Amino acid sequence: MLKLYENPSVEEVKETWINEKGIRLFIKREDRIHPYVSGNKWRKLKYNLLKAHEDGHRTLLTFGGAYSNHIYAAAAAAKEAGFQSIGVIRGDELADKPLNTTLSFARDNGMRFHFVTRENYRNKREEQFIASLRELFGEFYLLPEGGTNDLAIKGCEEIVDDEVRSFDFIALPVGTGGTISGVISASDKYQQVIGFSALKGDFLIDDVKNFLSTYQHNRPLSLNWQIETDYHFGGYAKTTSKLINFIRQFEAAHDIPLDQVYTGKMMYGVYDKISKGYFDEGAKILAIHTGGLQGRRL
Numbered sequence: 185m186l187k188l189y190e191n192p193s194v195e196e197v198k199e200t201w202i203n204e205k206g207i208r209l210f211i212k213r214e215d216r217i218h219p220y221v222s223g224n225k226w227r228k229l230k231y232n233l234l235k236a237h238e239d240g241h242r243t244l245l246t247f248g249g250a251y252s253n254h255i256y257a258a259a260a261a262a263k264e265a266g267f268q269s270i271g272v273i274r275g276d277e278l279a280d281k282p283l284n285t286t287l288s289f290a291r292d293n294g295m296r297f298h299f300v301t302r303e304n305y306r307n308k309r310e311e312q313f314i315a316s317l318r319e320l321f322g323e324f325y326l327l328p329e330g331g332t333n334d335l336a337i338k339g340c341e342e343i344v345d346d347e348v349r350s351f352d353f354i355a356l357p358v359g360t361g362g363t364i365s366g367v368i369s370a371s372d373k374y375q376q377v378i379g380f381s382a383l384k385g386d387f388l389i390d391d392v393k394n395f396l397s398t399y400q401h402n403r404p405l406s407l408n409w410q411i412e413t414d415y416h417f418g419g420y421a422k423t424t425s426k427l428i429n430f431i432r433q434f435e436a437a438h439d440i441p442l443d444q445v446y447t448g449k450m451m452y453g454v455y456d457k458i459s460k461g462y463f464d465e466g467a468k469i470l471a472i473h474t475g476g477l478q479g480r481r482l
C-alpha cells in the first residue's frame with residue numbers, strides 16, 4: 185500500500201576520538217525509506233493503512249500540532265494509499281493565519297483541517313470528543329496523535345532486522361514511546377535499547393511500560409532498555425546554541441542531516457555518553473535515524 189522507496193542502509197559514523205576508544209558507531213538511515221513518509225512514520229503507518237483498507241475505510245483522521253512530522257507524513261501516506269485525510273490541529277488561532285510549510289504540504293496532499301482550541305485538543309482520546317468528530321465528518325479510521333497504537337508498534341518492530349540484532353546498543357529518540365516499544369519488543373535480550381527523550385520529565389518510562397505490557401500481553405516485560413531524560417534541551421521542540429552547533433558540526437563532518445527536535449538530541453546524547461565513558465571498549469552502537477527532516481530548522 186505504501187511504497188518503500190529505499191531500503192534503509194546502515195552507515196558507519198567515523199569519528200577518530202570515538203574509534204580511539206575502541207568503540208564503533210553506526211546509523212540506520214530510516215529517514216531514506218520514503219521522501220515524505222520518512223523513518224518511524226512509515227513504520228507506524230504501514231499496518232494502520234492496511235487495517236483501514238481491510239475495514240473498508242475511505243478517510244483517515246488524525247491529530248497533531250502545526251509542525252507535526254506525523255501530520256505531514258499522514259497526509260502524504262493517505263494520498264499515496266488512496267484515502268481522504270482530516271487533520272485535527274492544536275490551536276484554533278491558526279485557522280486565521282497563513283499556513284506554515286508543514287500544514288501547506290499537508291493541505292497540498294489533500295488533508296482537510298479542523299482547528300481546535302488547545303483546551304479542546306486535550307480531549308483527543310475522549311469518546312465523546314471522537315463521537316463529535318464523527319458527527320462532523322462521518323466515518324473515519326482514527327490514527328492517534330503521533331500515530332502510536334498497537335499496529336504502529338508492530339510496524340516499528342520491523343526496524344529491528346538481523347543486521348540491527350548484531351549491535352550491542354540501539355539508540356533512538358523518544359516522543360510518545362511507540363517507536364521504542366516496537367524496537368524493544370523485537371530486540372534480543374542481550375542488546376540494550378537506549379531511548380533519548382525529546383521531552384522534559386520522566387513520564388515516558390511509564391508510558392513505554394504501559395505500551396509494552398498491552399502489546400506483549402503474556403510475555404514478561406522486557407528489561408533491556410532505558411530512557412535518558414537529560415537531553416531534552418529545555419523541553420519539546422526547544423533548542424540551545426550548544427545543540428544547534430553540535431548538529432551543524434555533525435552534518436558537516438558526516439553529510440547526514442539531523443533535526444533539532446528528535447534525532448539531533450539523540451545523537452548529542454550518544455556522543456555525550458561516549459565521551460563520559462558510558463560504553464566499554466569494543467562496544468558497537470547503532471543509532472536509528474527516525475526521519476523528521478521536514479521539521480529541520482537550523
Ligand SMILES: Cc1ncc(COP(=O)(O)O)c(C=O)c1O
Nearest residue numbers: 253359360361362363474475476
Ligand atoms: C522524527 C521523529 N523521531 C522520533 C519520534 C519519536 O517517536 P515516538 O513518538 O514513537 O516515540 C518522532 C515522533 O514522535 C519523530 O517525528
